[in-house]
Amino acid sequence: MSSEPKFFEQPAGGVVGKPMDRVDGRAKVTGAARYSAEFPLPGLTYAVLVTSAVANARVTLDTNEAGRAPGVLAVFTHQNIPKLAVLPDSPDRPKGWTPPMKYMPLSNNEVQYANQPIAVVVADSLERAQHAATLVKVSYQANEPIASFLDPKAKLFDPLAIQDGKVPARKVRGNPKAVFAQSAVQHKATYTHAINHHNPMEPGATTAVWEGNRLTVYDATQGITRTQTSLAATFGLPRDQVRVITQYLGGGFGCKGSCWPHTVLAAQVARGVGRPVKLVLTRPQMFTSLGHREDQTQTLQVGATKEGKITALIHEKTSTTSPWDNYAESNSKIIGMLYASPNFEATYQLARANVMPSTFMRAPGEAPGSFAIESSLDDIAYQLGLDPIEIRLRNYADKDPNDGKAWSSKSLKECYARGAELFGWSKRNPKPGQTREGRYLVGMGMATASYPVHSSQGTARIRLFADGRAVVQSGATDLGTGTYTVMTQTAADVLGLPPERIRFELGDTTLPTAPNSGGSVAAGTVSSSIFVAAQDVWRKVKELAIGDKKSPLYRAKPEDIVVEGGKLMLKKDRSKAEPFAAILERARLSDIESTGMGRYGAGFEGDDKTTDSGGQPKEYSMHSFGAHFCEVKVDPELGTVRVTRWVGVHGAGRILNAKTARSQMIGGAIFGIGSALMEATERDQNFARYVNSDLAGYHVPVQADIPDMTIEFVDEKDPYINAMGVKGIGELGMVGVAAAVANAVYHATGKRIRSLPITPDKLLGQAAV
Numbered sequence: 001m002s003s004e005p006k007f008f009e010q011p012a013g014g015v016v017g018k019p020m021d022r023v024d025g026r027a028k029v030t031g032a033a034r035y036s037a038e039f040p041l042p043g044l045t046y047a048v049l050v051t052s053a054v055a056n057a058r059v060t061l062d063t064n065e066a067g068r069a070p071g072v073l074a075v076f077t078h079q080n081i082p083k084l085a086v087l088p089d090s091p092d093r094p095k096g097w098t099p100p101m102k103y104m105p106l107s108n109n110e111v112q113y114a115n116q117p118i119a120v121v122v123a124d125s126l127e128r129a130q131h132a133a134t135l136v137k138v139s140y141q142a143n144e145p146i147a148s149f150l151d152p153k154a155k156l157f158d159p160l161a162i163q164d165g166k167v168p169a170r171k172v173r174g175n176p177k178a179v180f181a182q183s184a185v186q187h188k189a190t191y192t193h194a195i196n197h198h199n200p201m202e203p204g205a206t207t208a209v210w211e212g213n214r215l216t217v218y219d220a221t222q223g224i225t226r227t228q229t230s231l232a233a234t235f236g237l238p239r240d241q242v243r244v245i246t247q248y249l250g251g252g253f254g255c256k257g258s259c260w261p262h263t264v265l266a267a268q269v270a271r272g273v274g275r276p277v278k279l280v281l282t283r284p285q286m287f288t289s290l291g292h293r294e295d296q297t298q299t300l301q302v303g304a305t306k307e308g309k310i311t312a313l314i315h316e317k318t319s320t321t322s323p324w325d326n327y328a329e330s331n332s333k334i335i336g337m338l339y340a341s342p343n344f345e346a347t348y349q350l351a352r353a354n355v356m357p358s359t360f361m362r363a364p365g366e367a368p369g370s371f372a373i374e375s376s377l378d379d380i381a382y383q384l385g386l387d388p389i390e391i392r393l394r395n396y397a398d399k400d401p402n403d404g405k406a407w408s409s410k411s412l413k414e415c416y417a418r419g420a421e422l423f424g425w426s427k428r429n430p431k432p433g434q435t436r437e438g439r440y441l442v443g444m445g446m447a448t449a450s451y452p453v454h455s456s457q458g459t460a461r462i463r464l465f466a467d468g469r470a471v472v473q474s475g476a477t478d479l480g481t482g483t484y485t486v487m488t489q490t491a492a493d494v495l496g497l498p499p500e501r502i503r504f505e506l507g508d509t510t511l512p513t514a515p516n517s518g519g520s521v522a523a524g525t526v527s528s529s530i531f532v533a534a535q536d537v538w539r540k541v542k543e544l545a546i547g548d549k550k551s552p553l554y555r556a557k558p559e560d561i562v563v564e565g566g567k568l569m570l571k572k573d574r575s576k577a578e579p580f581a582a583i584l585e586r587a588r589l590s591d592i593e594s595t596g597m598g599r600y601g602a603g604f605e606g607d608d609k610t611t612d613s614g615g616q617p618k619e620y621s622m623h624s625f626g627a628h629f630c631e632v633k634v635d636p637e638l639g640t641v642r643v644t645r646w647v648g649v650h651g652a653g654r655i656l657n658a659k660t661a662r663s664q665m666i667g668g669a670i671f672g673i674g675s676a677l678m679e680a681t682e683r684d685q686n687f688a689r690y691v692n693s694d695l696a697g698y699h700v701p702v703q704a705d706i707p708d709m710t711i712e713f714v715d716e717k718d719p720y721i722n723a724m725g726v727k728g729i730g731e732l733g734m735v736g737v738a739a740a741v742a743n744a745v746y747h748a749t750g751k752r753i754r755s756l757p758i759t760p761d762k763l764l765g766q767a768a769v
Contacts, residue, residue, distance in 0.1 A: 007719040008531050008654075011564060014493040019659035023499070024248070024484045033248045036218040037205035037280050044207070045073060047269055047279040048129040049262070050119035050136045051288070052111040055145035055354040055688035059109050059118050059138055066121060066135035071128035073273045075136065076120045078106045082271045084264070085236025103324045105261050106268075112323050113356045114145075114689040115288035117261065120269050122277060145688040148295050148320045149351035156318065156349045162328040171332065173402070174343030176303075180312040183303030187380050191300070191372045192755040194680035196293035197286070198361055199700060202250020204281040204290050206263045208270040216243045219263055222256045222477055223516030228509045230259035231267065246477050246507045249517075253671070254360035255290035257518045262289050287693035291359025292681065293368070294319045298331055300372045303343075308384050308391045312343040315372070321350045322357040329358075331369030334735070337402050337623070338373060338450055339395035344402075354688045360518060362671050363731040366451055367738065374447040374739030375754065378746065387430065388446055388743065389416050400621035408620035409718035411651030412448065415627040419446070419649040422710055423629035433750035440633040442644075443748025447736035449650065453622035453727045456515035458525030458598045462491070462533045464541075465591045466584040468566065469501050472533075476506045476514040476526045481667075481730060482660035483522060489656060490527040490724065494534035496566040512595060520624070520728025523656060528598025528723035536594035538563050545583050552576040598722055620720050624727045626650030628669065628740040634748045639760030641745055643673055644707050651714040653727035658713075661729055665711045668733020674701045675734075676741035677757050 010016055027033040052059065063075040074080075084104065105117040119136050123129035146153050159169045180186060207218040215235065221227045224244040232239045249256065262279055270277035281289050296319035303312035315332045332346030361367075381391040396413065399406055420426065428444045429435050435442040460474040472491040478484050484504055492499040505511060514529070515521045542561050545553040545568055553561055553568055553576060562571050569577030584592060631645035648665055655661045678699040682691045692698050718725045738756055746752050751766050 008724050011493055015489045015499055016493045017655055017658060020485060020489055020657055022482060022485045023488050035202055035248050035250060036207060036220045036246060037278060039207055039218050041276040043275045045122050045124055045273060045275050045277050046126040046129045047266060047277050048121045048133045049117045050133050051115040052118050054140050054142045055114040057111045057140040057142040059111055059140055061119055062137040066132040069132040069135055071124040072132045073122045076269050076272060078109050081106050082268050084234050113354050120265055122269050122273050145354035147683055147685045147688040148353050149318055154351035154353060156351050159326045159350055162326055162348055163330060167330045169348040172345045176312040176314050176343035176345040179343045180301055180303035180314060183311045184306045185304040185380060187302045187376055189300060189376055189754055191298050193296045193368045194756055195295045196361060196675055196679050197681050198253040198255035200251030200253060203286055204262055206266040207278045208267040209276040210271050214241050215267055218245050220249060220256055221246050222252045222518050224475055224477060224509050225513050226516055227259045234264050244509045249477055249479050252479050253362045254518060257360050257516055260290055284693040287690050288356050291357055293361040294358035298372050300376050302376050304380055308386050308394050310339055310341040310395050313341050315346045318349045320353045320355060322355055323352050325357050326350060327358050330365040334366045334369040334450060335373045337400055338448060340397040340401055363734040366735045370736045371738045374736055375742055378743045389420060392448060405619050405621040408622045408720040409716050410625055411714040411716050412625040414714045415625060415649040415651055419627040419629050419647050423647040432747045441636055441748040443632050443744040445740050445743025445747055446629045447739035447743060449626035449628060449732055449736040451520060451624050451732040451735055453721050454519045454521045456521050456525055458514045458529040459512035459595055460529035460533045461512050461595045462537050463591050463593045464537050466581045468581055470495050470497060471503050472530055473505045473511045474514045474526050474529060475509055475511040476522050477517045479517045481664055482657060485660060486656035487526060490530050494531050520731045523728050524722045524726035525598045527726055529596050531723040532596030532598055533594050536596055537592060540592055541580050541583055544587050548586060550586055552578055622721050624652040624732045626732055628736050630740040630744040632744040632748055639763035641677055641758060646707060646709040649712045650732060651716045652729045652732060653716055653718045654725040655713050662711045664729050665733040666709050669709060669737050670701050670706055672734040672737020673741060675756060676738040680757050
């Protein structure tokens, strides 16, 4: 048997899973919640970036007039900004340097992408800094830029690995090319995905303060530990001399998952002026400072039998990367695991261009990859006269096709069935282009969702007080999705206290280390850490009781004692019980403290069938699954598409809060609908500059674009993933959404659009396929 804590069994009347209101709601609506740009520090100054108007050049700067402007403390350029401890392009750069930091603006007079920072003005007010920034004179020695992988000057190359070396760039199983060539059904299509930007409500923002050689930054980041590590490496400091604080975050969707140059620049200029500095990005600067989903094409070949069974999958992706990194979303991951196929191949090609690095964006890889596989599978279903759900069931993977591992849990069939029932799928006319409502063409489409369960280090600390209160701490961040709330619920149940007696603290690197809020990692890891820490708290309290002659539990065996509702009692004689407060009081202890680490398998208690000889869990493939169902109405004369109904059903392990989880899934679906129908950043192919870098030109869904959505979760208990059985849902809600919309558009019109977003010009300009 494993020595690790048991899987969390929820107490009767517990609050985990209930639709509890947000504990931070009042602070947010009253303005008490402070975001990273809202800390009123003594002597605070304001930094404004001066950025390049061209994408490839060397610059000469004249800062004399700007430096003489009223209120200006300093104007920093590559010539006078405080130097970093390690050069960005050094082969000896230390661990912890995130990909965006491999090229640091103001380290020389080179410009490698449009809107790159080339100077920083610091003044005693924001308005004075903004004015002085307009006075900096810039001369350019410009070169012709490369705008994308489509640029004739671009050179494609095959990387050994993508995502900064973390994912192999080529994968093969079986003999896909030979099998495809012999397949009865051969489907080949190319899919194009526009550049997308995250555009969270809160812009990138950093407030930096130096006290001697100690640095504190209030930063809009999804991961305070990652930012701390990057800043320590950048400035050559021990990690404990860098403190990062993020109490609240106004969204991120991946763009705040790394440490970006503006954060380092804020710290550099704060050291230079000897005062705290606040630097907040403008909306246009958000388009060139925090990454994006890269422009990409993917070609997918699907071989199948006449019965619709997949025999081979061949996936090729081409995308644009920056001049200095090899980042690309790993689209092939979902293509290779979603359906049973013995033969699979994935390859990637990149081209360097004068652009800022792309980065994680909600469901990185899975979202665009699912668009390709789910659209192609729909095509084959129509070709063979099969229902789109039926072809997915015929290719249902009972184990992970990549490695043959068993799923830790999988409720996808239940998601299909329940989603179809809620949506009324059986009423769908199987022939495309045949359903009308007045002037509108009506279409129904569906697609599968899946996202892996990731694991990372997570640690939590619990301090349980004799007066029945508890403080629970972890260095996590709350993206705005409810971390404060769900961790309060978790702590309440594992400690047997009402939620109002719990205070959960996060967002400070002085707290126990926790992972980024991203990749659907934080909820499972941090909640499991809290559970593990609670087990150690109760172990200590049990030891006190067992050694206390005045306790009814004196000399009892630890395994014979259970904890319920804040009381310790014997399993077989529950009359022998007492509150933990009494035990601490007799021991003259005001509180008791423990820490715990949540990780893969931490909640697992197995047997011979599910554990190895060391009592540890055997390898399982761990994923969430779900199904989206979409109805659209298309105006055949204008080409406009409106989503009119939406149903999503998902199996994602234990749900910590029914209300916030539903909001997460709605938000993910809205994010995907935006990508499907309207979101596209336009990069000028001559100048490599974005031409719609604001929310007037970059369209995102608004309330009028989205119908009421039906969201449900399948009950799913997974004892193998972590102590709480939580898979995470932040990414899952977006996977497959664009495909569900595209499939509904095809059903409505008979026109297959393989280029996102699906805009009226594409629908009106294409014949039925």
